Amino acid sequence: MSKGEPKRAVITGITGQDGSYLAELLLDKGYRVFGFARQESWFRSAVFAQLGTRIEMLFGDLVVAEDISSAVEEAKPDEIYNLASQSRPGESWAHPTETMMINGLGPVLLFDAVRRVRPRCRVFHASSSEMFGRTTSWPQNEHTPFDAANPYAAAKVYAHQMARIYRQSYGMFISCGILFNHESERRPVHFLSQKVAYGAACAALGILDSPGLNERGRPIVQGGKLFLGMLEVFRDWGYAPDFVEAMWRMLQQDNPEDFVIGTGQLHSLRDLCAVAYGSVGLDWNDFVASDPALVRPLESGRTLADSSLAHARLGWKPSVNFESMVSKMVDVQKQRLMKIQNTLPGSL
Amino acid sequence: MAKVALITGVTGQDGAYLAELLLEKGYEVHGIKRRSSLFNTDRIDHLYHDPHIAGQNFVLHYGDLTDSSCLIRIIQQVQPDEIYNLAAQSHVAVSFEEPEYTANSDALGVLRLLEAIRILGLEQKTRFYQASTSEMYGLVQEVPQKETTPFYPRSPYAVAKLYAYWITVNYREAYGMYACNGILFNHESPLRGETFVTRKVTRALARIKLGLQDCLYIGNLDSRRDWGHAKDYVEMQWMMLQQEHPEDFVIATGVQYSVRQFIEAAGAELGIALRWEGSGVEEKAFDAAGRCVVAVDPRYFRPAEVETLLGDASKAREKLGWVPRISFAELVAEMVREDLRAAERDELVKRHGHKAYDHHE
Numbered sequence: 126m127s128k129g130e131p132k133r134a135v136i137t138g139i140t141g142q143d144g145s146y147l148a149e150l151l152l153d154k155g156y157r158v159f160g161f162a163r164q165e166s167w168f169r170s171a172v173f174a175q176l177g178t179r180i181e182m183l184f185g186d187l188v189v190a191e192d193i194s195s196a197v198e199e200a201k202p203d204e205i206y207n208l209a210s211q212s213r214p215g216e217s218w219a220h221p222t223e224t225m226m227i228n229g230l231g232p233v234l235l236f237d238a239v240r241r242v243r244p245r246c247r248v249f250h251a252s253s254s255e256m257f258g259r260t261t262s263w264p265q266n267e268h269t270p271f272d273a274a275n276p277y278a279a280a281k282v283y284a285h286q287m288a289r290i291y292r293q294s295y296g297m298f299i300s301c302g303i304l305f306n307h308e309s310e311r312r313p314v315h316f317l318s319q320k321v322a323y324g325a326a327c328a329a330l331g332i333l334d335s336p337g338l339n340e341r342g343r344p345i346v347q348g349g350k351l352f353l354g355m356l357e358v359f360r361d362w363g364y365a366p367d368f369v370e371a372m373w374r375m376l377q378q379d380n381p382e383d384f385v386i387g388t389g390q391l392h393s394l395r396d397l398c399a400v401a402y403g404s405v406g407l408d409w410n411d412f413v414a415s416d417p418a419l420v421r422p423l424e425s426g427r428t429l430a431d432s433s434l435a436h437a438r439l440g441w442k443p444s445v446n447f448e449s450m451v452s453k454m455v456d457v458q459k460q461r462l463m464k465i466q467n468t469l470p471g472s473l
Numbered sequence: 474m475a476k477v478a479l480i481t482g483v484t485g486q487d488g489a490y491l492a493e494l495l496l497e498k499g500y501e502v503h504g505i506k507r508r509s510s511l512f513n514t515d516r517i518d519h520l521y522h523d524p525h526i527a528g529q530n531f532v533l534h535y536g537d538l539t540d541s542s543c544l545i546r547i548i549q550q551v552q553p554d555e556i557y558n559l560a561a562q563s564h565v566a567v568s569f570e571e572p573e574y575t576a577n578s579d580a581l582g583v584l585r586l587l588e589a590i591r592i593l594g595l596e597q598k599t600r601f602y603q604a605s606t607s608e609m610y611g612l613v614q615e616v617p618q619k620e621t622t623p624f625y626p627r628s629p630y631a632v633a634k635l636y637a638y639w640i641t642v643n644y645r646e647a648y649g650m651y652a653c654n655g656i657l658f659n660h661e662s663p664l665r666g667e668t669f670v671t672r673k674v675t676r677a678l679a680r681i682k683l684g685l686q687d688c689l690y691i692g693n694l695d696s697r698r699d700w701g702h703a704k705d706y707v708e709m710q711w712m713m714l715q716q717e718h719p720e721d722f723v724i725a726t727g728v729q730y731s732v733r734q735f736i737e738a739a740g741a742e743l744g745i746a747l748r749w750e751g752s753g754v755e756e757k758a759f760d761a762a763g764r765c766v767v768a769v770d771p772r773y774f775r776p777a778e779v780e781t782l783l784g785d786a787s788k789a790r791e792k793l794g795w796v797p798r799i800s801f802a803e804l805v806a807e808m809v810r811e812d813l814r815a816a817e818r819d820e821l822v823k824r825h826g827h828k829a830y831d832h833h834e
């Protein structure tokens with residue numbers, strides 16, 4: 126990069142929650158941001174609506190080697206953030222092959238393109254706490270062995286290990302963030318945290334049958350009830366904007382390295398419900414029920430991040446706590462629902 | 474009724490030994506082979522049954538682990554009681570050249586088979602064996618390695634195999650399928666592929682002995698491996714599918730030798746006494762006449778080496794009573810004997826003015 130020219134970054138998965146926050150962060154820092162996505166998903170995305178004019182798009186499919194390779198050739202990036210993913214672990218049981226193609230093979234096609242076309246480009250790859258699955262070591266750091274409990278996790282382990290092999294074998298700068306759950310008001314409603322926020326917002330507004338549908342095409346709130354899978358799940362939930370900051374910092378280090386990124390705070394799904402419904406003055410027990418159809422064939426265990434390495438090396442720590450994140454999510458959902466109510470009076 | 478087995482990778486070393494074992498046990502054996510422009514059934518030619526004669530109990534199907542629809546069709550047609558998934562892009566060094574294909578066949582291929590079993594509603598009928606590998610231990614986290622040792626793969630091959638391992642465990646636990654992993658340490662035989670280090674050594678030294686070749690070029694001499702005989706190992710593969718409950722097992726001898734020791738043992742078997750000189754990439758071995766017969770060539774180094782692998786098969790011994798019967802010395806002797814016989818044939822053919830193929834890598 127010659128002096129004065131902006132850094133160039135490619136973001137795959139730019140239409141998702143993390144992609145949108147990261148694009149904003151990099152634009153703020155003066156980067157030239159290139160997005161990589163399938164054309165049809167880009168033009169339908171909220172990121173396109175908000176940042177469409179500021180992002181240069183390269184259209185293609187991550188599982189097509191030629192697409193990713195020509196994107197790297199065209200963008201000549203200094204940094205690539207690989208966030209594209211089939212991002213729903215529960216759904217990976219229904220679509221295991223697609224999950225492995227996108228989450229496992231896609232990253233390898235990317236690493237291989239970078240190796241050939243742009244070997245000095247720095248790569249961030251989004252790994253997942255799901256890789257720890259049912260591990261019995263607790264909390265989990267960069268050295269905890271993986272125990273993948275679903276096809277999503279198995280594919281993520283595959284990509285994570287391949288990232289290390291490309292780094293060690295070819296001396297490439299590839300760093301993986303082992304990201305624990307991270308949520309925000311931009312999460313789509315089929316994600317657990319957002320479902321709960323949405324449910325709480327519906328309850329607050331007295332909506333008995335929600336306009337929003339779940340992954341099975343039924344209203345998320347039906348007859349005043351929000352149906353979830355197993356309630357005995359525990360997660361380390363953080364705030365997505367904090368996480369994209371960690372991604373960026375990882376690529377500004379002298380050496381590539383993997384980092385666990387999470388808050389280190391464990392909450393149960395019951396806690397999440399209690400905070401969400403509590404933020405609108407309601408008792409979640411009156412509104413939430415468990416539906417066996419939504420329980421995964423195998424549940425992951427209690428994963429909890431030990432991010433001491435990220436704290437020490439990157440100076441990273443979460444800036445938003447669980448309670449304020451959840452209340453904010455509920456609040457945003459309420460605003461959205463009220464807007465719909467106002468535009469379509471009597472429709473709810 | 475005879476049990477029906479389906480073997481993927483039937484044209485490979487393990488496939489050939491396993492097919493033979495299952496036929497001896499009275500199975501009807503089906504194998505999947507890939508279409509190739511060259512004959513690729515040398516290892517199973519002796520098992521061939523003429524389909525024109527009644528009572529055929531060994532049937533080959535064209536297929537490929539990268540083709541879901543063909544796998545579903547074959548499994549539907551065969552309705553196997555047992556599937557042994559031995560097919561793989563099984564060469565570690567090649568996996569660095571072909572990572573995508575390796576993932577497609579070694580990782581996704583296993584998923585395709587498991588999904589085929591599910592789609593066809595055979596979860597309760599068909600038992601599934603997945604050939605996992607000691608390469609998954611890679612940069613070993615403890616010595617020796619057993620079922621509970623954490624994995625640290627060092628090659629695209631090993632990572633793809635690790636995916637296959639997890640997905641097999643996941644399908645067993647999520648859907649109650651009888652599916653299990655045999656974590657096999659290196660296993661060799663005269664049927665081993667010519668580009669794998671043991672076979673490369675015995676073949677080259679036999680040919681050097683007869684003057685068909687001058688020198689054996691080799692990669693990392695200090696790699697240490699736990700080498701068993703494939704014949705012993707396929708027995709264990711079969712045993713794993715005959716238990717009450719599916720479980721994963723390490724299969725190994727528990728004894729370790731270096732590549733250098735393997736070369737010395739093979740040389741001794743042929744009466745070639747080796748004298749080593751130099752070190753690192755300069756290391757060479759000379760025979761009694763002072764000819765350089767072994768030399769290190771860095772092109773055979775892997776981008777990331779796996780220095781040492783040593784298995785602990787106590788679980789297999791205690792639970793299934795399995796112990797390897799063929800020793801390292803017997804393994805080397807058998808491989809050398811067979812390669813010497815092949816070299817003698819080539820030498821004879823050449824001496825009479827016919828063409829014999831050298832089959833360079």
